[in-house]
Amino acid sequence: MSTAVGPIEDARGRPADALVQWARRNGWSVSLLGFFALLLVFTKLIQPNYGVAGIQGLAISVLPLALAAAAQAVVVISGGLDLSIGSMMALTSVVAAVLMKGQPEEFGIAVVIGVLLLGLVLGAINGSLVVVTRVPDIIVTLAMGFVWAGCALLVIKTPGGAATKWLKDLVLGSLGVEWIPKAAIALIIVVAIVWIPVRRSNLGLSIYAIGSNRLAAFRSGVPVGRTKIAAYVLTGLFSALAGLSLTASTGIGTPVPGPYTLLSVAAVVLGGVSLAGGRGGVFGPIVAVLILSLIRTDMTFLSLDTNLAIVVQGMILIGVVMVGSFIQLRRTRA
């Protein structure tokens, strides 16, 4: 046993070195990105006129699910699971749509802020219930999923409401070059603003810590309960952002939860976040969402039966995760 003593995780060199370091530590996300690029090429091959419109459509359709995946990733990293994300999205989306309808543009800003606060509150309620009642996360959030979905229907019975124009402009169309969809920019900015400060703070470290080893975190002086609530609050915030993006991209609010909850779990798993907690980030799940969405598009291009397409999607999910754990296994043994 030799003792090679030296500084660890040395990433203070040139930015290029830091990038290499980052890529090495996030090998899974980088491979996913490569896989996504291959898929794009494949798409172009089977559908030669796939271009600007396709990219635009992809970005718009992906936005709500990408934010939902980020929401799920945070809580899963903390060692929990939130099955109420879809319902929270529906509730925040209809609240935004109803409040914005027929109101002046400026009022929309207040609505957006209010809806984001609502997301924080929803998350705080979820988290507090998990911590205080000590009922398993999965049960609390499943139940609260029904509650939030019911609330959404109380707000409005049928799809309706409206979105302020500036909100729609935020995600529809492109910025400068027509190849860069606004939705993608919005996604990157929103995730960066929320996640990077968290990752670089003691809160982020604490979230990873309680997900990795609750007892060790407790013994290290981490306030486990409060950190858990904070993780749920962040999930609530991301869910509200996802709900807003739904309103923005569709122009109305729909009181029925979409398939987002389970898809977010799938994206998180595919994105390299350990369901046992403590590992992964939000970047991987977002790339995973891109892949899942593009695969579905490709299958339409291949004029596959839509029902069959869903079957294939499920099998691809299992296949990719299997390959991933195989690589992981090889790496740990190596």
Add this chain to the structure above:
Amino acid sequence: MTVTTDLLLEATGVAKTYGAVVALRSASLAVRPGEVHALMGANGAGKSTLVKILTGAVRPDSGRIAIRGRESVAHSPAEARRNGIVSVYQEPALIPDLDIRDNLRLTETPVEPFRHWLGELGIGDLDLSRVARQVPLASLRIIDLARALAIEPDVLMLDEMTAALPANLTERVLEVIGRQRGGERSIIFISHRMIEIAAVCDRATVLREGATVGVVDIVPGAEERVVELMLGEIAKDTTDGAARVASGPRAADAKPRLAARELSHGTKLQDVSFDLYPGEVLGVVALEGQGQDELFDILAGSDRPSGGELLVDGAAVSFRHPADAIRAGLVYVPADRAEALLMQRSVRENIALPTSAQIGGWGPINLARERRVVDGAVQQLQIDARAAGEVRRLSGGNQQKVTIARWVAGGVRTMLCFDPTRGIDIRTKQQIYTLLRDLAEAGAAVLLYTSELKEIQLACDRAIVIFGGRVVAKIESADADEPALLRAAYNLRSDAQMPEEVAAEIVAAVVAEEAAATPEPAAAAATPAEPAAAEPPPPDRQP
């Protein structure tokens, strides 16, 4: 080693590499029928890998393994079992949510022999319908052993079996192991405790850096040879370190950093009072389950006392959360690394975590400061940082260093160590003793519970002994040799300092009993050195 034909188990040239890491270069092991064979080596020498290969958990890259002369490489633990090799691992292997009987069914263990062995091992009154989760750890270890014995394997492998056992159960285990000698079957015994090796083993195979470096007959004085082989060129350093005597009279007017006054907790902790001064290492000695776990939980803020008072720097404190204790300067190093570390996270994050929690709040991390602190700690503790990306890839000794480093990094005032050297190699142990002494010299107060009695004289200024939840003795380091501590730990009445011979008798008696119980007289004849070997050499007499 002239006998080669009737070997029960023979492994030669076994090699295994994990990527770039060579776990085993060329290990060999030859076990004769009826012997208790010690497998020894510092942590990282390849013991665990060899055991895993023999029990079929890992496949060797090369090498030959033969049982009773017939070549057989097991591909799974089940296959190894069919070949007659059964192992008892460091960690209990029972399914926590099944009761004992179902656990037996799971491994197709016959119940009657199992009961018999439980009785032999001293817990014959165990209720088999109890769920494993509710059985105390020490009993689980015994159950594992009884289960293995009941299968009657040709080769029984005991990997650090006694590490988590209290002294009285260890004696029973050693006694039972000793009685297996001279029969048809063999035992491969792995332990860091030289006394146990001397008491029950016939021969020892020593591994160093993945290769077998020698086979030693266990006779009186063989310990030195074994240590020499185990450590190689660093043997000199460690013995120098061991010779270091704890001392340091404290100033008469010093005020205690930490004072416990009649602490109690349920039925386990009755009445514990002591003072811990800055600049000293205070040892805590107790048999398993005498209330020391509860005491440390209370001091670390994980649990609250049901009575009594705790004073830090003269002011009464009441901890509601470990964060309170940490803020009061009381930091905790548990024996079980899994209770302290985020195994999947990096060394950096592990060291930074308590430092960040100490500062409090969820604010941004000061990266420059963190890097300085982490690098400083890594340097100071000589942590092998090659596998810094994930703590679980570090060796046990290095993991334990990380658990200490994380507190040292933040500047420690009072450190509570609960058996910090359990299951780690001699060299790392030495580094930990040195570190604790250095911390004390720098003005920190250290409370050190240890299950290895000789550590008291190696690292502590004085020691308190807890029995039945009460402090029954306070001993200065100079008087705290193993016999005195052992006697105090059993709460045997000693009106004066006990003569050393008397205490030696206690230990010898155990082995004598074992010799008497040996069924075949041939066994005793085969090992004429046994009674002499049984007398454990006081560690301080080692050069």
